[in-house]
Amino acid sequence: AQKITQTQPGMFVQEKEAVTLDCTYDTSDPSYGLFWYKQPSSGEMIFLIYQGSYDQQNATEGRYSLNFQKARKSANLVISASQLGDSAMYFCAMRGRSWGKLQFGAGTQVVVTP
Amino acid sequence: DGGITQSPKYLFRKEGQNVTLSCEQNLNHDAMYWYRQDPGQGLRLIYYSQIVNDFQKGDIAEGYSVSREKKESFPLTVTSAQKNPTAFYLCASSIVAGGNTGELFFGEGSRLTVL
Numbered sequence: 001a002q003k004i005t006q007t008q009p010g011m012f013v014q015e016k017e018a019v020t021l022d023c024t025y026d027t028s029d030p031s032y033g034l035f036w037y038k039q040p041s042s043g044e045m046i047f048l049i050y051q052g053s054y055d056q057q058n059a060t061e062g063r064y065s066l067n068f069q070k071a072r073k074s075a076n077l078v079i080s081a082s083q084l085g086d087s088a089m090y091f092c093a094m095r096g097r098s099w100g101k102l103q104f105g106a107g108t109q110v111v112v113t114p
Numbered sequence: 115d116g117g118i119t120q121s122p123k124y125l126f127r128k129e130g131q132n133v134t135l136s137c138e139q140n141l142n143h144d145a146m147y148w149y150r151q152d153p154g155q156g157l158r159l160i161y162y163s164q165i166v167n168d169f170q171k172g173d174i175a176e177g178y179s180v181s182r183e184k185k186e187s188f189p190l191t192v193t194s195a196q197k198n199p200t201a202f203y204l205c206a207s208s209i210v211a212g213g214n215t216g217e218l219f220f221g222e223g224s225r226l227t228v229l
Contacts, residue, residue: 004156009154033215035217035218042222043204043222043223043225044220045157045204045220047217047218047219050215093157095216101162102157102159103159104149105156106156107155107156
């Protein structure tokens with residue numbers, strides 16, 4: 001069985017600062033994928049970044065980077081230079097052997113303050 | 115513009131009534147999914163379909179039903195058997211092909227409230 005854990009229910013970050021959102025996972029599948037999604041208050045889910053279990057390098061997409069530590073089973077999201085528009089709920093998710101079936105964590109609410 | 119359209123955006127229902135949520139995609143994706151989200155919680159998988167005329171139960175399928183008669187459409191019926199149907203429902207789709215990440219593309223969601 002797969003499990004995704006996000007231990008930070010919420011956090012405040014000041015504009016222009018960096019923030020790290022924690023995500024740990026558990027799976028017995030040798031091949032898996034890890035995703036981060038952003039959910040603003042409007043409700044839509046916005047894909048941010050993906051990391052494959054066999055990828056050698058950590059994924060980066062603009063201000064988003066994924067700190068992937070395979071031995072520790074962690075996939076933390078780093079948002080650099082936070083902006084007010086980054087205020088949202090952030091979800092970590094994992095895909096295992098069953099293609100497309102994503103297991104989601106409980107999410108972390110981020111509030112960016114001026 | 116390609117995307118996923120869910121309707122209605124807001125829906126109110128009396129206890130004991132069935133209600134159907136619509137989900138249409140024009141991304142030509144093979145797979146479609148329904149997730150449920152409760153306040154302050156993550157998403158839980160209700161049903162998914164990887165091909166027309168076939169679908170599988172997810173983690174919380176009880177009280178729900180789906181159909182997949184067309185590739186573009188994957189409606190979800192919330193039946194009166196669902197004990198606590200008030201929630202935010204998200205439809206998603208994905209490509210099912212080797213070499214792809216399996217990223218889900220989401221609709222804007224439907225918020226169901228049972229009165």
